[in-house]
Amino acid sequence: MSEQREKYYTTGVFSGTTFLTLGVLLTIIGLAVYSWLQQLSIGLGVTGLNRPAVWGIYMANFVFFISISMSGTFISAVMRLLNLEWGKPITRVAEVITVASLVMAALNILFDVGQPFRALIYIPLFGRIQSPVGWDVIVLLFYLLTSLGYLHISLIPDAAVLSERETRLSWLYRLLRYDWSGAEHQVHLLESALKILAVVTIPIAVMMHTVTGWIFGGMKAVPTWNDALFGPYFIIGALLSGLSLIIITAAVIRERYRLQEIMSEKAFTNLGKILVVFLLGYLYFFLAENFTVRYAAAAEDFHVSEFLWTGPYSPFTWYILVSLVVPSIVLLIPSLRSYRTVVAMAGVVLPAMWVKRVLIVVPGLLNQTRLPTVQGPVADYAPTHVELLLTAGSFAGLALVLLLFTKLFPTFPVWEIFGHTKTREEPASRISLRAVFTGWMSGISVSSAFVFAWAVATLTLGEKAATSYSVKLMPTSVEVLVTPELVTSSMINLLSVVVLAGILAILLVREG
Amino acid sequence: MVRWGMAIDLDKCTACQACVVACKAENNVPIGSEADQLNGRQIAWMDLVVKDVEGGTVMLPRPCMHCDNPPCVQVCPVGATYQRGDGIVTQDYSRCIGCRLCMVACPYGVRYFNWREPSWPDTFTEYLNPSVPVRPAGVVEKCTFCVHRIERLRNDISTGNIPPAVAKAVRGEADMEKKMSKAIDTLMRRLVTKSDEVDEAEPEEMWSDFDFRELNYLPSCVRSCTGRAIIFGDLEDPESLVSQMARSKRAFRLFEEFGTEPKVIYLQEGR
Numbered sequence A: 001m002s003e004q005r006e007k008y009y010t011t012g013v014f015s016g017t018t019f020l021t022l023g024v025l026l027t028i029i030g031l032a033v034y035s036w037l038q039q040l041s042i043g044l045g046v047t048g049l050n051r052p053a054v055w056g057i058y059m060a061n062f063v064f065f066i067s068i069s070m071s072g073t074f075i076s077a078v079m080r081l082l083n084l085e086w087g088k089p090i091t092r093v094a095e096v097i098t099v100a101s102l103v104m105a106a107l108n109i110l111f112d113v114g115q116p117f118r119a120l121i122y123i124p125l126f127g128r129i130q131s132p133v134g135w136d137v138i139v140l141l142f143y144l145l146t147s148l149g150y151l152h153i154s155l156i157p158d159a160a161v162l163s164e165r166e167t168r169l170s171w172l173y174r175l176l177r178y179d180w181s182g183a184e185h186q187v188h189l190l191e192s193a194l195k196i197l198a199v200v201t202i203p204i205a206v207m208m209h210t211v212t213g214w215i216f217g218g219m220k221a222v223p224t225w226n227d228a229l230f231g232p233y234f235i236i237g238a239l240l241s242g243l244s245l246i247i248i249t250a251a252v253i254r255e256r257y258r259l260q261e262i263m264s265e266k267a268f269t270n271l272g273k274i275l276v277v278f279l280l281g282y283l284y285f286f287l288a289e290n291f292t293v294r295y296a297a298a299a300e301d302f303h304v305s306e307f308l309w310t311g312p313y314s315p316f317t318w319y320i321l322v323s324l325v326v327p328s329i330v331l332l333i334p335s336l337r338s339y340r341t342v343v344a345m346a347g348v349v350l351p352a353m354w355v356k357r358v359l360i361v362v363p364g365l366l367n368q369t370r371l372p373t374v375q376g377p378v379a380d381y382a383p384t385h386v387e388l389l390l391t392a393g394s395f396a397g398l399a400l401v402l403l404l405f406t407k408l409f410p411t412f413p414v415w416e417i418f419g420h421t422k423t424r425e426e427p428a429s430r431i432s433l434r435a436v437f438t439g440w441m442s443g444i445s446v447s448s449a450f451v452f453a454w455a456v457a458t459l460t461l462g463e464k465a466a467t468s469y470s471v472k473l474m475p476t477s478v479e480v481l482v483t484p485e486l487v488t489s490s491m492i493n494l495l496s497v498v499v500l501a502g503i504l505a506i507l508l509v510r511e512g
Numbered sequence B: 001m002v003r004w005g006m007a008i009d010l011d012k013c014t015a016c017q018a019c020v021v022a023c024k025a026e027n028n029v030p031i032g033s034e035a036d037q038l039n040g041r042q043i044a045w046m047d048l049v050v051k052d053v054e055g056g057t058v059m060l061p062r063p064c065m066h067c068d069n070p071p072c073v074q075v076c077p078v079g080a081t082y083q084r085g086d087g088i089v090t091q092d093y094s095r096c097i098g099c100r101l102c103m104v105a106c107p108y109g110v111r112y113f114n115w116r117e118p119s120w121p122d123t124f125t126e127y128l129n130p131s132v133p134v135r136p137a138g139v140v141e142k143c144t145f146c147v148h149r150i151e152r153l154r155n156d157i158s159t160g161n162i163p164p165a166v167a168k169a170v171r172g173e174a175d176m177e178k179k180m181s182k183a184i185d186t187l188m189r190r191l192v193t194k195s196d197e198v199d200e201a202e203p204e205e206m207w208s209d210f211d212f213r214e215l216n217y218l219p220s221c222v223r224s225c226t227g228r229a230i231i232f233g234d235l236e237d238p239e240s241l242v243s244q245m246a247r248s249k250r251a252f253r254l255f256e257e258f259g260t261e262p263k264v265i266y267l268q269e270g271r
């Protein structure tokens, strides 16, 4: 047993194939960086964006990366809470995907905005709680915070084992192990910490996708967007694309790291069963969406629907439909539900879900031509090489993070499969596990209290400046430059408070 | 408080697009390259809508509607677009992060993004208007009801540097807002003199030393309209020309169903 577990702790082995993959990924990322520099110096004119297609595949990428972030922490939280033995080996993959894809989502927003450096400074400085971007930034921060905490805490026992062997990176593992010695009370604390974080994560994950859906659902001007369905639709879409990516990544890791015994075929067929549930759920929403539009929609919405089903975008729509129906049928037949088919079907679903994101963003905008003007153009959108390279770069970035992570740490939570062991040495660190956990929890709770206070302040004081329309408590009539301190600086305070709370908690609670 | 609004009489509009050109010149709107113009990156704060409807073609000049309940302001994450006390929805170019949420939110499609650094052909750059900022790449811009002209009027009233006719009109008023409302209305009535909807009560000598450049307190499109179809003024003042027009039986507003309460009022073509 112990020999067997030993072999999963081999880290930092870079084979020829790894270097090749690394080289390819870095080349793509390099090209993407070059395109971004080009875009930064010339402006968004280098993209295919125009009016009325003001958002394009950057926005679709953002939605897609947000949606695959659902996979990770949410699915792994559910697996931990339900204590599904077969699901445990994939939890770590899922958590890493979440963290990496949230970062990629944030990057894609930076690609999309015209003034990315202003965005970085002004959103924390002048962020408004009425704007969908405000909600998204807040929830994204929370989700990133909880997911990182979750990943971090579940790494500790493995880092402790790794820190006891002679590698070039043992300093890193020693740092991440804190005072973990595998003692009874620590195991108990770790497991409760994970449970608590799992419970916290689930509502945050749900809100993350709802709020992303509301960016679209809240835009009354664009045909087919102003739809109550968007929140739940995005959640089920996120579950579907997230799970597909987990299946694919887990399969790749299983093959590359020879984890056949750990990630059983059974686990994959089980994931296939869950996948088919999500698929059918998604198809149901797809039907619901199209029913209203086809049967009883306003003329504008119907026009978009025609555009999608028989117009220029019809190949994409039919492609999506086929890629959703075929996997559902294949996975519903028990005799066909094997490791190979599940992975293949996940591979069919995932690209279709990306195309679907493009079809959410672009056709509605292209058909927003209520007032055709003399100088208005013929609505058309085609991404340029800059957009395509940046898209490829974001996917390469995600793959790179995954690759490096699996090289640095065990690809699955070894301690959860083989049970805890006492470590050989006494830990040298003075930061206790309790302190780390308190740090994460106080960061999360203090910042939520802050956001809550901010929202209440905005509602009751009436956002004097940037006119609070969502909540019409005050007449809409004061200028932006007289904004009360509280509201303008709330986001920057939020950020600093999160960081401070975490650091303070660790300093205060550490032993000795 | 004033509430600036605009009325556009479609009976008088000849679709000549003088307003479109005047707006571009007044507000330093970049012309850009031809390729960009063809690709839907043309900027035109004021543009002419041409739409085929049953029984013909509708043409109407389309500035920003300066909605009372503007969705663009609602969604802006940093407060770069905001509504002034006098109802004008304007844009802080140095605050805008270029997220384009406002472009998506506006039902009238009046917002324009700067896809590249602004550029003009030939010697255009020598004639840029010094009172209006030139916008960098990556920010959104739109019609401001020529807010710089209104601000100049405020300044000139307080320094007393206004034509006698306007000075007389504002004399009785106590606060600045009322004075501006009256001044604009006086100028507006002067501009549309002899139009059938206005009684011209002002004796001619009031305007004897009047310099027609004074009419430049009015928004550029209003000032340049060849048919005198565009009327600007204070909607709060029931006596103002624009309020009179707004009460007309022919008055309508675009897309009321969005609940945006636009302050640009169109007067239907008489049939």
Ligand code: SF4
Pocket (backbone or CB within 6 Å): B064, B065, B066, B067, B070, B071, B072, B073, B089, B105, B106, B107, B108, B109, B110, B111, B142, B260
């Ligand atoms: S017309 Fe559009 S840009 Fe103008 S105030 Fe209304 S929503 Fe905003």
Ligand code: SF4
Pocket (backbone or CB within 6 Å): B075, B076, B077, B078, B079, B080, B081, B091, B095, B096, B097, B098, B099, B100, B101, B102, B103, B139, B140
């Ligand atoms: S593009 Fe500028 S004005 Fe428009 S919503 Fe974004 S920050 Fe606000």
